[in-house]
Amino acid sequence: MIRVQNLVKKFADFTAVNDISFAVPKGEIFAFLGPNGAGKTTTIKMLTTLLPPTSGSLQLNGLDPTRQANEVRQQFGIVFQDPSLDGDLTAAENLELHGVLYHVPRKIRRERTEMLLKLFELWDRKDTLVKKFSGGMKRRLEIARGFLHTPKILFLDEPTLGLDPQSRNQLWSHVKRLNETEQVTVFLTTHYMEEADRVAHRIAVIDHGKIVAIGTSQELRERTNTQTLEDAFLALTGITIRDETANAGADQMRQFAQMWRK
Amino acid sequence: MHAIFILWLREVKKYTRSRPQIVASLAQPLLYLLVLGFGFGPVFQQAGNGSYLQFVAPGVIGMTVLFTSVFSGIALLFDRQFGFLKETLVAPVPRIRIMIGRTLGGATVAMLQGTLIFVACMIAGFRPVSLVAIPLAFVFMALIAIVFAAFGTAIGSGLQDMQGFQLIMNFLVLPIFFLSGALYPLHNLPKVLAAVTRVDPLSYGVDGLRGVLTGRLMVFGTGTDLLALALIAVFLLIFGAWRFSKIEI
Numbered sequence: 001m002i003r004v005q006n007l008v009k010k011f012a013d014f015t016a017v018n019d020i021s022f023a024v025p026k027g028e029i030f031a032f033l034g035p036n037g038a039g040k041t042t043t044i045k046m047l048t049t050l051l052p053p054t055s056g057s058l059q060l061n062g063l064d065p066t067r068q069a070n071e072v073r074q075q076f077g078i079v080f081q082d083p084s085l086d087g088d089l090t091a092a093e094n095l096e097l098h099g100v101l102y103h104v105p106r107k108i109r110r111e112r113t114e115m116l117l118k119l120f121e122l123w124d125r126k127d128t129l130v131k132k133f134s135g136g137m138k139r140r141l142e143i144a145r146g147f148l149h150t151p152k153i154l155f156l157d158e159p160t161l162g163l164d165p166q167s168r169n170q171l172w173s174h175v176k177r178l179n180e181t182e183q184v185t186v187f188l189t190t191h192y193m194e195e196a197d198r199v200a201h202r203i204a205v206i207d208h209g210k211i212v213a214i215g216t217s218q219e220l221r222e223r224t225n226t227q228t229l230e231d232a233f234l235a236l237t238g239i240t241i242r243d244e245t246a247n248a249g250a251d252q253m254r255q256f257a258q259m260w261r262k
Numbered sequence: 263m264h265a266i267f268i269l270w271l272r273e274v275k276k277y278t279r280s281r282p283q284i285v286a287s288l289a290q291p292l293l294y295l296l297v298l299g300f301g302f303g304p305v306f307q308q309a310g311n312g313s314y315l316q317f318v319a320p321g322v323i324g325m326t327v328l329f330t331s332v333f334s335g336i337a338l339l340f341d342r343q344f345g346f347l348k349e350t351l352v353a354p355v356p357r358i359r360i361m362i363g364r365t366l367g368g369a370t371v372a373m374l375q376g377t378l379i380f381v382a383c384m385i386a387g388f389r390p391v392s393l394v395a396i397p398l399a400f401v402f403m404a405l406i407a408i409v410f411a412a413f414g415t416a417i418g419s420g421l422q423d424m425q426g427f428q429l430i431m432n433f434l435v436l437p438i439f440f441l442s443g444a445l446y447p448l449h450n451l452p453k454v455l456a457a458v459t460r461v462d463p464l465s466y467g468v469d470g471l472r473g474v475l476t477g478r479l480m481v482f483g484t485g486t487d488l489l490a491l492a493l494i495a496v497f498l499l500i501f502g503a504w505r506f507s508k509i510e511i
Contacts, residue, residue, distance in 0.1 A: 010437055015411070046511065048352050049351075049352065050348065050351060050510065050511045051353065051510050051511065052510070070354070070356055072354060073352055073354040073355075074354040076352075078352055080345065080348055080349075082345050083345040084345035084347075084348045084349040085345070085346065085349075086272065086341075086344075086346045086349075087344065087461075088275070088276045088279060089272065089275065089276075093272075096268070097268050097272060098349070098353075100264050100265060100267075100268040101265055101268070101349075101350065101353035101354070101355050102353060102354060103264075103354065129279075184437065187456070
């Protein structure tokens with residue numbers, strides 16, 4: 001379903017993704033783990049047509065994101081790592097917009113919206129502007145939106161960041177259900193090893209833009225001679241803490257936007 | 263089609279929900295209209311050109327449409343920073359439709375804002391030469407709005423931060439306004455200035471608006487204005503769509 005060969009992405013003098021190859025068969029839940037700045041999000045951006053690769057080849061369901069962007073976008077759904085909601089619209093309007101963009105018929109759109117907002121306990125706030133939501137509520141809405149249509153491939157980029165355990169549980173149950181009943185292929189990243197352990201069929205560990213290990217949780221533990229996936233992860237990637245460049249412009253812009261739109 | 267409509271609707275909803283912004287952005291054109299309109303009045307009259315308020319009102323309407331539509335195009339920058347842009351860019355909809363929806367939405371908002379200023383001009387004492395002129399004036403407003411919403415999208419597609427935004431506003435949008443003939447007649451200008459005003463798309467917009475609304479002091483003629491604006495609109499829509507399709511996140 002997903003095939004990546006010798007993928008490289010360079011930004012000026014920095015190599016974010018350095019010659020990685022892997023394949024994810026249909027119906028698999030594949031976890032992509034790595035420390036901050038390892039190249040996880042960059043890989044997802046290339047797979048989802050947001051960034052062109054420097055070199056190497058990509059395939060989603062047999063289609064090439066660099067040359068068949070429109071067709072590729074029909075194949076997947078994605079929950080982004082950072083916010084992507086429109087704060088000036090209500091929760092229901094955000095879902096409505098998503099449903100229209102993803103060609104979900106009106107009737108199904110209404111039904112799913114209600115079902116998902118209830119599932120993530122946002123139904124009674126559906127007509128509230130999203131900018132008035134707390135961080136956790138926004139996150140929940142973001143995930144509910146990701147499930148509005150049923151794609152062939154679902155990308156989840158650190159979906160549980162900032163979620164409470166209840167919502168996390170809902171999320172993963174839902175992902176497993178989709179995977180089992182609809183054969184949805186799932187490509188996920190997370191920093192919570194127990195989550196990857198719980199849902200993923202196979203796990204790839206990426207560090208400094210290179211894949212350092214790939215296999216089932218058990219294979220990774222056996223290979224590193226450790227008891228838990230977390231220990232295996234640390235054994236593979238070391239214990240140094242990584243820095244990511246911050247998004248410096250956003251705060252300034254937020255202030256400016258507040259000035260303009262109350 | 264649905265995608266274009268829903269993105270258009272988004273722009274309009276955002277506009278109607280931000281009342282303080284509506285009021286704030288009316289302040290500047292009103293200042294031009296009232297302070298310049300009445301301030302320059304006597305001098306303008308003595309020069310034999312009639313009422314300055316009559317002269318400047320179409321210019322101020324054009325200016326309002328210009329600023330609102332460019333701003334709505336450049337608001338792409340906010341969507342990029344706040345993340346919503348990604349949501350539309352990965353959707354299974356050709357990017358050209360996303361761009362068209364946004365641009366038409368921005369143009370509609372600019373027309374609504376222009377209409378408010380039109381009404382304000384009437385209250386201040388501006389009188390169109392005939393009521394028949396008003397529909398044609400709206401055609402010109404629409405063309406100005408589309409031209410500059412597409413222009414804003416083309417520029418917004420490449421902007422990464424607020425500094426860039428301010429540069430564009432000060433070095434591109436303000437000159438477009440000042441060189442358009444919104445505030446002074448384009449007759450008998452020094453050669454260089456005259457040449458520059460002729461490559462300014464807003465010149466044709468203001469000229470057209472002024473022509474149909476007051477019937478006086480036209481430079482190019484209604485036909486030329488319509489043709490020029492339509493051609494520029496087509497070009498900028500294509501250019502904007504191309505720039506939009508090249509966005510990387």
